[in-house]
Amino acid sequence: MSQLDATPDELPGGLWTIYYNGLARCNNAISACENAVGVEEDALAQYNAEAHFLRAYYMHWLWKFWGNIPYFEEDLESPYFARQYTADEIYAEIIDDLDFALEGDKLPMDVSGADEGRATKAAAMLLKARVVMYQNDESKYAEVLADMNAIYESGDYSLVDFASIWTREGEFCDESIFEVNHLPGEYGGKTWGDGWTGFGTNLPAFISPNELNGVDQLSGSSVYKGGWGFGPVRPEVLDIYEDGDDRMSASINHFADGTYTPRFQNTGYFMAKYAARTGYNEPPGDVDLNYENNLRIFRYAEVLLNAAELIVVHGVAPVGELTAEVAINEIRDRAGLDPAAPTAELVKLERRREFLGEGMRFWDLVRWGEASTLTENLPEYSSNRTWASTKKYLPIPQSEIDKTEGEFKLVQNDGY
Incomplete structure (x- = not known):
């Protein structure tokens, strides 16, 4: 692909x-x-x-x-x-x-406790936004922006520390609007002979360095495990981030030569958000197939960036309290960056920075x-x-x- x-x-x-x-x-x-x-x-x-x-x-x-x-x-x-x-x-x-x-x-707009993982009104609003914006259906842009403002003004969601989102403790956090709840092998592990039984995911193994025995050079963390070594990040992607952007080290891992075995398209840089971590999978089942990393489908950050795009790029009139300036600078403030004017170029760039490794970029390029x-x-x-x-x-x-x-x-x- x-x-x-x-x-x-x-x-x-x-x-x-x-x-x-x-x-x-x-x-x-x-x-x-x-x-x-x-x-x-x-x-x-x-x-x-x-x-x-x-x-x-x-x-x-x-x-x-x-x-x-x-x-x-x-x-x-x-x-x-x-x-x-x-x-x-x-x-x-x-x-x-x-x-x-x-x-x-x-x-409900939000759920908690035993209902975490169920569909919400906010999740349906964000799915509608993705579909409408991919279709470039201008007739529904105002509806979608009103939905983003409704989520914003509900107060049910908020941005959290970026790096914390991707850990076990960050699952179903205040920023999470919809996510797939993966469970480790102890709840019923997948095997290579029966890949449909169990509740874990192989994504962390897929994107983590092959035969890893080193420390991430960007964060200094040693919590990461080896995997299959696919889907590397190109070095020039680091250049899209401003100095001091907290999202870079939480989105990209870098491992020194000699600390892993290179695979196809190797660059030394790997996706970090869903990286394989020690203690995130348990037998029974094959270890690489049973990581518990939840897949974050919709995050509150998308509400803000959708609103900024609709207003700045597509010219939709702001609704309620959610302006383009508010939206883009909440995103930048969380990243540790100074406020900036929400130009079309910046809105698209912040979207790339925010969602690196989350499967958004291709679809954005197509619809734009x-x-x-x-x-x-x-x-x-x-x-x-x-x-x-x-x-x-x-x-x-x-x-x-x-x-x-x-x-x-x-x-x-x-x-x-």
């Missing part, structure tokens, strides 16, 4: 299966809500809203990866085919689900129309790639096309 050379026969097709399973399960949950008897009304409304939020979440990934995809809301009859929607039609379905979840007070910067031929990084507008979407898996026929025959995305 990093080389932009996926083919219908060679691509991460598992994503297709995973998110369509999610869609089907949400459909079942929504059907159960519609047919339930003897369930307290408020609880039933909450369950229904949660299922609609999750369906929108799963579909938004299928939509971003593939665009023009099958969609269904009820069990399919034999031969189990569904109509292929256009990307714009899928967008409309996602918005419908999110509007349903947001209507009224079916979801700046993805041509991905084109490069850099032998030192074993990277030779060319951006084209058709690369916005992956090719539909050929194995899925081969399963369909007649009026339901899947049509391949342009460019493949």
Whole structure:
């Protein structure tokens, strides 16, 4: 995927299966809500809203990866085919689900205690913002900005010390709006023979240096463990940070030559937020597959940066107390930086600094129309790639096309 050379026969097709399973399960949950008897009304409304939020979440990934995809809301009859929607039609379905979840007070703005990890109104608002802004749907920008202001004025969330977010103690912190709750192997560990059993993640192993025996040079920390050595950070990324920016050492690790075994595209710099840490996985199960690092999906920082972008870059009139100056300088103050005027260039740069390693950058470049910067031929990084507008979407898996026929025959995305 990093080389932009996926083919219908060679691509991460598992994503297709995973998110369509999610869609089907949400459909079942929504059907159960519609047919339930003897369930307290408020609880039933909450369950229904949660299922609609999750369906929108799963579909938004299928939509971003593939665009023009099958969609269904009820069990399919034999031969189990569904109509292929256009990307714009899928967008409309996602918005419908999110509007349903947001209507009224079916979801709380925040949760705590045993409810941590459940969907909230704030999470649905942020998902709607991501989808609307990726679609460049100007007709809904004002709605989205009003949602960001509602989260801001609720007082339920706040920025915390940046480095603390990524530790065990930082899970479900005051900045967390939605996160995936991974658990270590002691709760049921995954093995290489059974990767779907258990609750841990292999992400920390994936991004940490291979056979590590050294200390992070940026923070001086020795808490990190070795992993598989993939997804390194390029050295020039350090230059995007101003002097004194606390986010740099919390986002990037640097290990000296000789303290690990280099792997593909090695630079010596690695992603730090989800790095493998000592004591974050336990047997049973295979250690590398069972880290407990929660995946932070939505953070309060995104509320502020969305607002700043909508106001400064897209010209939406400010709503309530949340101005672009307030938003951008809350972000900068937390990072240890002086206040600055919120220009379009700075808003985009702060977004890059804030979310480094969190899977945001590619989608931002695409929606801003700046993805041509991905084109490069850099032998030192074993990277030779060319951006084209058709690369916005992956090719539909050929194995899925081969399963369909007649009026339901899947049509391949342009460019493949």
